[in-house]
Amino acid sequence: ANDLDLNFNSIINVATIIGKDNKWRIDEDGNLIQKIATEKGDKEIYGLQSSGKQEIVISGTSTLENGTKKVILAELDQAIIDTTVPLKIFFNMSGETKGVYIAERSYDSFVLKENDNGQSNAEFDWTVMAKILSPATNAGQADSAPATADAGVVEDIVVDISVGNSQDTTSTIETSTTTPLVTTVEPDASTTTVDVVDSSSDSSSSTLVTP
Numbered sequence: 001a002n003d004l005d006l007n008f009n010s011i012i013n014v015a016t017i018i019g020k021d022n023k024w025r026i027d028e029d030g031n032l033i034q035k036i037a038t039e040k041g042d043k044e045i046y047g048l049q050s051s052g053k054q055e056i057v058i059s060g061t062s063t064l065e066n067g068t069k070k071v072i073l074a075e076l077d078q079a080i081i082d083t084t085v086p087l088k089i090f091f092n093m094s095g096e097t098k099g100v101y102i103a104e105r106s107y108d109s110f111v112l113k114e115n116d117n118g119q120s121n122a123e124f125d126w127t128v129m130a131k132i133l134s135p136a137t138n139a140g141q142a143d144s145a146p147a148t149a150d151a152g153v154v155e156d157i158v159v160d161i162s163v164g165n166s167q168d169t170t171s172t173i174e175t176s177t178t179t180p181l182v183t184t185v186e187p188d189a190s191t192t193t194v195d196v197v198d199s200s201s202d203s204s205s206s207t208l209v210t211p
Contacts, residue, residue: 036132038079045080056080059127064097067114070104071126081130083107088129095122 017026024034036043045056058077062069073081089102089110098118104111107130114120 036080038076040076040079043076043080054132055129056132057127057129059125061123061125063123064100064112064114064120067097067118067120068103068111069124070109070111072109073128077130078108080132081107082133085131089126090128091124091126093122093124095120095124097122100124 015028019025022035024032026032033044036045056077058073060071062071085107086105087107087110089105091100091102091112093100097114097120099115100112100122101115102110103113110126110128112124
């Protein structure tokens with residue numbers, strides 16, 4: 001057998017511990033980090049203790065725009081979420097409104113609206129809890145992912161970051177996924193033109209909640 005029996009002794013002065021196939025690790029600060037492979041890439045999430053089931057916690061800050069706001073989760077977060085289970089959404093307004101409610105929700109986004117057709121532009125903090133796909137489901141999706149990206153998909157994500165009680169920065173991130181365009185001229189010419197556009201972004205923090 002290749003098992004190591006320490007006979008109730010300790011391992012000391014260890015920087016990190018890495019699991020099989022690098023699926024999880026404990027870093028030098030003692031954080032348990034799990035890596036989940038998806039068709040969008042590898043997603044690292046931090047582990048916490050909870051009761052019951054594996055969930056991911058995602059949080060951010062945004063602002064109502066004339067009384068409404070749609071918040072869309074990052075694609076990498078969407079890739080590990082169980083699409084059959086609606087999001088659990090919590091929010092806290094930082095400005096005066098007529099009252100705000102969750103008008104729409106799905107596995108990848110939610111919409112806040114103000115009562116009485118209010119037109120406020122108040123800032124709010126939000127937290128989302130979502131059920132994580134089983135490892136087997138994630139592996140199946142990654143194996144069956146198409147080799148080429150969808151053409152013409154453009155998504156704008158607005159991220160508002162606040163420090164203390166003041167607004168610090170506001171960032172607008174545009175993610176564009178475009179299938180490469182290849183144009184070849186006649187055989188007697190020697191020019192081939194290839195235009196490729198590729199960019200990526202991530203806009204929210206996430207935490208894993210495990211039993």
